[in-house]
Amino acid sequence: MPEILDQARTRVLENGVGLDEAGILAVLNLPDEHLPAALQLAHEVRMRWCGPEVEVEGIVSLKTGGCPEDCHFCSQSGLFTSPVRSVWLDIPALVEAAKQTAATGASEFCIVAAVRGPDARLMKQMRDGVAAIREAVDIQVAASLGMLTQEQVDELVEMGVHRYNHNLETCRSYFPNVVTTHSWEERWETLRMVRESGMEVCCGGILGLGETVEQRAEFAAQLAELDPHEVPLNFLNPRPGTPLGDRPVVEGKDALRAIAAFRLAMPRTILRYAGGRELTLGDLGTRDGLLGGINAVIVGNYLTTLGRPATDDLKLLTELKMPVKALSATL
Amino acid sequence: MSELTRPVAPAGGAGPTGRVVAADGAAAVARWCDRCGGSVADGAHAACAAARSLEPPRWCATCRRRMKVQVVPAGWSAVCVEHGERRG
Numbered sequence: 001m002p003e004i005l006d007q008a009r010t011r012v013l014e015n016g017v018g019l020d021e022a023g024i025l026a027v028l029n030l031p032d033e034h035l036p037a038a039l040q041l042a043h044e045v046r047m048r049w050c051g052p053e054v055e056v057e058g059i060v061s062l063k064t065g066g067c068p069e070d071c072h073f074c075s076q077s078g079l080f081t082s083p084v085r086s087v088w089l090d091i092p093a094l095v096e097a098a099k100q101t102a103a104t105g106a107s108e109f110c111i112v113a114a115v116r117g118p119d120a121r122l123m124k125q126m127r128d129g130v131a132a133i134r135e136a137v138d139i140q141v142a143a144s145l146g147m148l149t150q151e152q153v154d155e156l157v158e159m160g161v162h163r164y165n166h167n168l169e170t171c172r173s174y175f176p177n178v179v180t181t182h183s184w185e186e187r188w189e190t191l192r193m194v195r196e197s198g199m200e201v202c203c204g205g206i207l208g209l210g211e212t213v214e215q216r217a218e219f220a221a222q223l224a225e226l227d228p229h230e231v232p233l234n235f236l237n238p239r240p241g242t243p244l245g246d247r248p249v250v251e252g253k254d255a256l257r258a259i260a261a262f263r264l265a266m267p268r269t270i271l272r273y274a275g276g277r278e279l280t281l282g283d284l285g286t287r288d289g290l291l292g293g294i295n296a297v298i299v300g301n302y303l304t305t306l307g308r309p310a311t312d313d314l315k316l317l318t319e320l321k322m323p324v325k326a327l328s329a330t331l
Numbered sequence: 332m333s334e335l336t337r338p339v340a341p342a343g344g345a346g347p348t349g350r351v352v353a354a355d356g357a358a359a360v361a362r363w364c365d366r367c368g369g370s371v372a373d374g375a376h377a378a379c380a381a382a383r384s385l386e387p388p389r390w391c392a393t394c395r396r397r398m399k400v401q402v403v404p405a406g407w408s409a410v411c412v413e414h415g416e417r418r419g
Contacts, residue, residue, distance in 0.1 A: 300404035
């Protein structure tokens with residue numbers, strides 16, 4: 001057994017204290033033959049500190065495309081030659097999407113907009129949309145609308161939005177290679193305001209943007225410092241027309257190593273499968289991740305790309321004897 | 332019946348090199364790849380066809396206009412201003 005896994009067994013599994021950056025890096029550098037042991041330990045940590053339940057979420061894009069920012073992975077930036085056109089979802093369709101999500105047993109529905117930050121039109125659409133969903137659907141509403149002002153944070157709390165997603169995307173040292181139109185620190189400031197508001201903080205990122213293994217460890221350590229309620233873990237799905245459109249997808253074993261490492265860095269967080277797992281991990285790898293630290297999934301489609309049918313994921317959870325977290329448990 | 336009011340292809344749609352079926356039942360050969368917008372005459376677009384299992388169409392296969400695409404948790408819709416809506 002590698003020394004780092006022995007140390008993690010005591011520090012993380014027994015004491016509930018996440019690995020530091022050096023420890024995370026050691027897990028990310030484990031040779032393939034020790035990956036099963038790392039995943040097994042991460043799974044034990046997840047079961048000990050989070051339990052067997054899996055939080056299921058659906059997401060939808062309220063405002064697609066035409067974003068003024070230049071996040072190099074994103075097909076919704078208006079600065080690239082991506083074929084994604086700008087489109088708005090109307091309120092009836094938004095409510096229908098929430099119903100589709102609730103029908104899967106999901107407890108979370110996240111409304112996302114491709115913007116730098118919300119303007120008055122988007123905040124009104126949110127206000128109307130969240131009210132319509134709360135009237136018609138029994139589900140928790142989360143939001144992801146970019147960078148916020150304090151007034152907007154307060155408005156979202158007033159609407160009843162219980163969790164806010166704002167990904168740091170990658171580590172601080174690599175962020176300028178991925179986004180030039182705003183800074184990592186600006187994102188951190190929104191996260192600070194969200195936390196102080198009482199909303200749950202959801203913050204993760206994307207692996208495979210060209211960061212080094214050391215930077216991947218740096219990112220996990222920075223997320224651990226933030227201590228978010230939820231960490232969505234995406235794997236780059238290279239989008240045509242974006243600056244990262246020709247990058248290779250993350251190798252499956254590297255993705256699994258990252259899942260184990262992120263869990264060992266954050267023993268109590270909700271660690272969610274988000275975009276790209278279908279490409280990077282496939283069906284078998286998805287299963288391995290759920291047995292290696294993951295305890296939440298986005299089911300169904302993503303914002304501009306498609307996912308596995310929700311029924312496939314729910315069937316897998318049943319096979320793994322992992323109950324879907326009930327809505328009542330999230331209230 | 333207007334061609335703009337009903338899907339012109341079933342779920343999964345006419346692939347990059349498939350046929351497009353209009354609402355009135357008339358079939359038309361797809362001239363453009365609905366993933367990359369390239370001419371289907373230029374090749375098989377095998378990589379596009381594979382990618383389309385996890386992507387909605389972006390280009391109208393009939394006229395190569397970029398479509399307005401909305402993805403929702405359990406499906407998608409793609410609208411060409413000239414050739415109507417497809418759903419999947």
